[in-house]
Amino acid sequence: MQAQLPIAVLGAGPVGLAAAAHLLQRGLTPLVFEAGASVGANLASYRQVRLFSPWQYNIDRAARALLDAHGWEAPAEDLLPTAGDLIDDYLAPLAALPALAPQLRLRHRVLAIARAGIDKVKTSGRELAPFVIRTDTPEGVREFQAAAVIDATGTWSQPNPMGANGLPALGEDDCQAQITYGMPDIQxxxxxxxxxxxxxxxxxxxxxxxxxxxLATLADEAPGTSIVWAVRGASLARTFGGGEADQLPARGLLGTRLQALQASGKLEVHRNFRIQAVRPLAGKLQVQAEAGVDPITEIDEIVVATGARPDLIMAQELRLRLDPWLESTDALAPLIDPNLHSCGSVRPHGHRELAHPEPGYYAVGAKSYGRAPNFLMATGYEQVRSVVAALAGDMAAADDVQLELPETGVCVTRPLTEDAPAAGGCCGSPSPAPASCCGGPAPEPASACCVKDADLQAAGKGTCGSRTGTCA
Ligand SMILES: Cc1cc2nc3c(=O)[nH]c(=O)nc-3n(C[C@H](O)[C@H](O)[C@H](O)COP(=O)(O)OP(=O)(O)OC[C@H]3O[C@@H](n4cnc5c(N)ncnc54)[C@H](O)[C@@H]3O)c2cc1C
Incomplete structure (x- = not known):
């Protein structure tokens, strides 16, 4: 590593800023590039949303140490902040600290990352060449050099389109005036x-x-508001979640409230509705699925909340090993694949799992999960602690990864066909509903997501970590 160069941190969300805090704590120099005009720009797009993880999970340890040293008043551990609170009460004070503020480059959108004077094909001398970070800034395109790159640019700024096949539905681009992505401030x-x-x-x-x-709350206040819900699958069970079995009660409550709303008949629900096209018709929108399925008609506005995907273009000159369909870091994919897992835990992982063939480049935070859902800040904080320890040469600390995540209470890996919350054990086997339905994250050497998965593998009874779809 080129000792005199800074370490580039891409993105000033919670995980990027945590990475910067860990770098400072270890005497290394971060240089943080943020596309937005202020830190936490993705969170700012849903400021009004109350998070489901309380403060105890939302504050990174190195960041807390830096803040504490400056007389910061920490919020109560058990309170649930809104995304706006997370910015105002934690990220903004962190970014304003005298050690961090000068290292922050706002309005610097990273366009591309490469190695100085070396393209993707050339191997010789590769690990010695500094990284080049090309950014779009108010002063034009500028390049910076760095010894290593911690990419924490998230996925939220690249929302998935509404087409069921992953492409924009036919006509989606032309109907943008009536389509919003993410979580608008509806109330x-x-x-x-x-x-x-x-x-x-x-x-x-x-x-x-x-x-x-x-929308349901709005409908209670604004007559004439009606709500239509379209999902690709047959079952709403995963959306309804684990209810009281969820170790984050606010996350469990979200599903329970939605289930009650659906039962009340206030939602017009379209299951197995795989959107292919959206067409304007007399000022309204008509949304079409495959032939033989009645279209959804007379729509005034569409809110698309179909997940997000990482920006892979910026790193295309780097040697990455990504999962073919999740676009996550390859080693994480079997543990977080939503085709198989829903428990919300992931076994502890750090710099080794997050490394790519490109030495010195790590994608962390929400971006490390690619298109997989259920990422939690707490995961990202442990990721950057390990990565920064590795960059500092402290391999003992880097390899000592500890992570215990609150489970969703939905511990089932087979496709669900009914709406009943999934109280089954791993791989759908019946089990009582213990406090931790999957038994917590798998031990570190196991290639499994949770204890039940690891037990199944150890007993030679198949695995819910298998991506072949076989489940004993
Ligand atoms: C509605 C909602 C609710 C959630 N609730 C919770 C919760 O309760 N608890 C929890 O732990 N997690 C929650 N999450 C997940 C949450 O998004 C992540 O845990 C967290 O925001 C991930 O942090 P991050 O730093 O990896 O990414 P982000 O927060 O997405 O930050 C990425 C940053 O990178 C910047 N950026 C993007 N592209 C570029 C670029 N090209 N150049 C420079 N900068 C760039 C962005 O502007 C942004 O500031 C929630 C997510 C959503 C959408």
Whole structure:
């Protein structure tokens, strides 16, 4: 590593800023590039949303130490912040610290990363060449050099389109005036846009659930508001979640509230609705699935909450090993594949799992999960602690990864066909509903996501970590 060069941190979200804190704590120099005009720019797009993890999971340890040294008043551990609180009460004070503020480059969107004077094909001398970070800034395109790169640019700024096949639905680009992605402030700044309208929500994750609940509250106050919900699958069980078995009660409550809403008949639900096209018709939108399925008609507004995907273009001159379909870091994929897992835990992992064939480049945070859902900040904080320890040469600390995540209470890996919350054990085997339905994260040497998965593998009874779809 070129000792005199800084370590580039891409993205000033919670995980990027935590990486910067760990670098400072180890006497290394971060240089943080953030596309937005302020830190936490992705969180800012859903400021109004109350997070489901309380403060105890949301503050990185190195960041806390830096803040504490400057007389910071920490929020109560058990309170649930909104995304805006997370910015105002934690990220902004962190970014303003005298050690960190000069290292922050706001309005610096990273366009590309490469190695100085060396393209992707050349091997000789590669690990000695500094990284080049090309950024779009208010002063034009500028390049910076760095000894290593910690890429924490997340995925939220690249929302998935509404087409069921992963492409924009036919006509989606032309209907943008009536389509929003993510989590608009339905009860606040965007209220007028949705009040009294027929609104379609697309998606089956936590964001879709939050949008539907916000619309239902609006509908109680604004007559004429009606809510339509389209999902690709047959079952709503994963969206309804683990209820009281969820180790994050607020996350469990989100699903429970949605399930009650659906039972109340206030939602027009379209299951197995795989969107192919959206067409304007007399000022409204008509949304079409495959032939033989009735279209959804008379829609005024669409909110697409179908997840997000990482920006892979910026790193295309680097040698990356990504999972073919999740686009996550390859080693993590078997542990987080939503085709197989729903428990929300992941076994402890650090710099080794996060490394790529490109020495010195690490994708961390939400980006490390690629298109997989259920990423938690707490995972990212342990990731950057390990990565920074490795960059500092402290391999003992780097390899000592500790991570215990709150499970969703949905511990099932087979496709679900019914709406009942999945109380089954790993691989769908019946089990009582213990406090930890999957038994917690798997021990470190196991190639499994959770204890039940590891036990199955050890007993030679198949695995829910298998990506072949076989489950004993
Ligand atoms: C609605 C919602 C609710 C959530 N609730 C929780 C919760 O309760 N608890 C929890 O742990 N997690 C929650 N999450 C997950 C949460 O997104 C992540 O845990 C967290 O934000 C990930 O942090 P990050 O730093 O990896 O990425 P992000 O927060 O997405 O930050 C990425 C940063 O990189 C910047 N950036 C992007 N591209 C570039 C570029 N090209 N150049 C420079 N900068 C760039 C962005 O502007 C942003 O500031 C929630 C997510 C959503 C969407």
């Amino acid at each position: 606040g700044t965007a209220r007028a846009r949705y009040a009294g309208k027929r609104v379609l929500v697309v998606g089956a994750g936590h964001s879709a659930a939050g949008n539907l609940i916000a």
